[in-house]
Amino acid sequence: MAARRTPDFEAWETLVLQASRQGGAGVLGSLLAHWQEHARREVILCDCGEQMSSRGRRSKRLLTTLGAAPFARSFYQCQQCHQARFPDDERLDIINTTYSPGVRRLMARAGSQTQFEQAADDLLCYAGLKIEAREIERVAEDVGRQVEQWLCDQQEELLDRGVNAPPKLEPGAKFYVSFDGTGVPVRKSELAGRRGKQADGSARTREAKLGCVFTQIALDKEGYPQRDPDSTTYVGAIESSTLFGWRLYAEAMRRGLDQAKTVIALTDGARYNRTIVQTHFPDAIHIVDLFHAYEHLTAIARLLGGQEAKAPKAWRNLLEAGAISRLVRKAGKQLPTSAKSKKAMLKELHYFENNAFQMRYAEFRQLKLFVGSGVVEAGCRTVIGERLKQSGMRWSVRGANAIIALRCCLLSGRFEDFWAARAR
Numbered sequence: 001m002a003a004r005r006t007p008d009f010e011a012w013e014t015l016v017l018q019a020s021r022q023g024g025a026g027v028l029g030s031l032l033a034h035w036q037e038h039a040r041r042e043v044i045l046c047d048c049g050e051q052m053s054s055r056g057r058r059s060k061r062l063l064t065t066l067g068a069a070p071f072a073r074s075f076y077q078c079q080q081c082h083q084a085r086f087p088d089d090e091r092l093d094i095i096n097t098t099y100s101p102g103v104r105r106l107m108a109r110a111g112s113q114t115q116f117e118q119a120a121d122d123l124l125c126y127a128g129l130k131i132e133a134r135e136i137e138r139v140a141e142d143v144g145r146q147v148e149q150w151l152c153d154q155q156e157e158l159l160d161r162g163v164n165a166p167p168k169l170e171p172g173a174k175f176y177v178s179f180d181g182t183g184v185p186v187r188k189s190e191l192a193g194r195r196g197k198q199a200d201g202s203a204r205t206r207e208a209k210l211g212c213v214f215t216q217i218a219l220d221k222e223g224y225p226q227r228d229p230d231s232t233t234y235v236g237a238i239e240s241s242t243l244f245g246w247r248l249y250a251e252a253m254r255r256g257l258d259q260a261k262t263v264i265a266l267t268d269g270a271r272y273n274r275t276i277v278q279t280h281f282p283d284a285i286h287i288v289d290l291f292h293a294y295e296h297l298t299a300i301a302r303l304l305g306g307q308e309a310k311a312p313k314a315w316r317n318l319l320e321a322g323a324i325s326r327l328v329r330k331a332g333k334q335l336p337t338s339a340k341s342k343k344a345m346l347k348e349l350h351y352f353e354n355n356a357f358q359m360r361y362a363e364f365r366q367l368k369l370f371v372g373s374g375v376v377e378a379g380c381r382t383v384i385g386e387r388l389k390q391s392g393m394r395w396s397v398r399g400a401n402a403i404i405a406l407r408c409c410l411l412s413g414r415f416e417d418f419w420a421a422r423a424r
């Protein structure tokens with residue numbers, strides 16, 4: 001008997017997988033043909049109201065998760081206005097596309113995670129699908145816009161008619177909304193007439209706004225608040241703060257804002273943030289993020305003592321105690337001599353004066369509330385930075401918003417809901 005040789009296990013795996021895919025694609029094609037043969041005959045109407053007539057079958061390339069599957073469907077045309085329709089494409093959610101819903105879902109996910117070239121490699125490696133990077137870009141952005149449309153429809157319905165199935169909040173849960181902005185590098189054409197932070201006054205980026213909604217019940221061993229695991233959902237876009245305010249409000253409503261006994265709004269203290277809080281969350285405890293406040297304190301120290309200066313411990317103690325008027329008196333005792341620095345200094349002091357009520361940190365800590373907006377900062381990195389701010393990237397606002405919508409949906413755990421809603 002011949003000695004049994006060790007098999008090339010990986011080669012077996014590859015071969016069998018290829019064969020299963022090929023066989024599977026054939027089965028899928030037969031299933032589709034069978035469904036078409038036995039489907040109930042329906043009258044197909046044109047938009048103009050006329051009955052459309054069948055003009056025979058047309059085949060099209062269809063890429064499924066199993067590979068290319070044979071597919072042909074009836075072509076209908078209106079005798080009055082010559083409009084055409086492929087009813088089977090409509091039923092299968094493959095209008096004007098050669099990718100099955102399953103493949104589009106993979107393309108959207110892959111394209112939302114990494115650069116499109118990398119996504120093409122990933123799809124080939126993990127799913128055996130050979131698709132060009134450009135196609136992944138196009139389809140991922142397309143799906144992103146559909147996600148955005150789905151979210152907008154929900155938002156509108158919610159604002160018109162209220163939440164139809166509000167989630168149950170745990171008793172005692174504290175309800176947080178937090179939001180911030182981060183710059184997304186965009187193409188020159190998106191920046192016409194905009195002033196920016198570059199040395200010559202030009203801009204390189206547009207601000208994407210990101211909002212988080214999360215809840216908190218537990219405290220850690222040291223008595224600090226702990227975010228409920230998996231409770232964070234995100235919304236975001238490059239858009240005006242007015243539109244963003246409504247977007248965030250709708251998300252908070254969807255998450256159960258109505259039932260929350262304690263609502264906290266955590267922001268960086270910028271003026272548009274305050275307007276959003278006053279407009280949409282008037283009953284919330286508004287807290288200005290302690291770390292942003294530290295930064296402004298450091299800015300004052302630098303105006304007085306140069307680039308290396310740090311804020312004295314006494315100032316930081318006053319800040320953490322929430323003794324803002326004392327802090328302003330102490331830090332503002334001396335003003336820099338140059339007019340420019342003096343102006344900058346007064347601006348910083350006003351920041352503290354304007355936000356004093358939102359900086360009652362000692363009181364907030366006693367209430368066991370978060371005083372730092374770490375969640376939204378991490379969110380800005382994860383949702384936006386990691387995908388949209390890599391070196392060499394230049395986005396169109398339309399493309400960036402599609403990918404932001406996609407990532408918010410995925411990272412909020414709602415991607416499955418989106419596809420389920422489409423299938424309905």
Ligand SMILES: [Zn+2]
Binds near residue numbers: 049050
């Ligand atoms: Zn017609």
